[in-house]
Amino acid sequence: MGFPVRIILVLVTALLCTGAPAQESPEARYPADTLNEGLGPRPDDLDLSTPRAAMRAFIEHGRSERFEAAAHVINLSDIDSDKQKDKALKIARQLYQVIDRRVWVDWSGLPCPSQARSPASSIPL
Numbered sequence: 001m002g003f004p005v006r007i008i009l010v011l012v013t014a015l016l017c018t019g020a021p022a023q024e025s026p027e028a029r030y031p032a033d034t035l036n037e038g039l040g041p042r043p044d045d046l047d048l049s050t051p052r053a054a055m056r057a058f059i060e061h062g063r064s065e066r067f068e069a070a071a072h073v074i075n076l077s078d079i080d081s082d083k084q085k086d087k088a089l090k091i092a093r094q095l096y097q098v099i100d101r102r103v104w105v106d107w108s109g110l111p112c113p114s115q116a117r118s119p120a121s122s123i124p125l
Contacts, residue, residue: 036076038084043069052110062096070096 035042046061046069047053054073061070071088074095079087 036072036074036081036084036088038076038079038081039068039072039088040085042072045069046072048073050111052112055110058092058096059099062092062100067092067096 042048046057048057058070058073061067061073067089071092074088074092076084076088076091
């Protein structure tokens with residue numbers, strides 16, 4: 001399976017997972033102390049408090065061509081932390097291009113702050 005096909009499958013899976021209504025069970029979300037350790041510190045202006053905020057941040061950073069910041073929204077845990085920085089920029093740019101060209105995001109389907117049950121300091125996954 002080619003890389004473009006895999007990135008589209010990852011995107012569709014991510015959108016389906018985040019597009020679901022907020023789960024009531026505590027197992028639906030869990031706080032993570034760190035995400036993408038290989039990328040370094042997360043930018044201060046990156047809001048990952050809810051799926052909607054994370055998607056908005058990714059789109060805004062993509063439009064501004066700040067793919068280094070946008071990469072922090074993507075879960076790169078399947079990539080060794082020492083290789084994340086090298087691959088993250090390319091993945092973030094490609095994902096943004098797919099979303100920008102092909103995907104219509106139904107923002108109303110993504111949980112907003114009033115639906116999020118995790119503390120602002122945790123990273124919803």
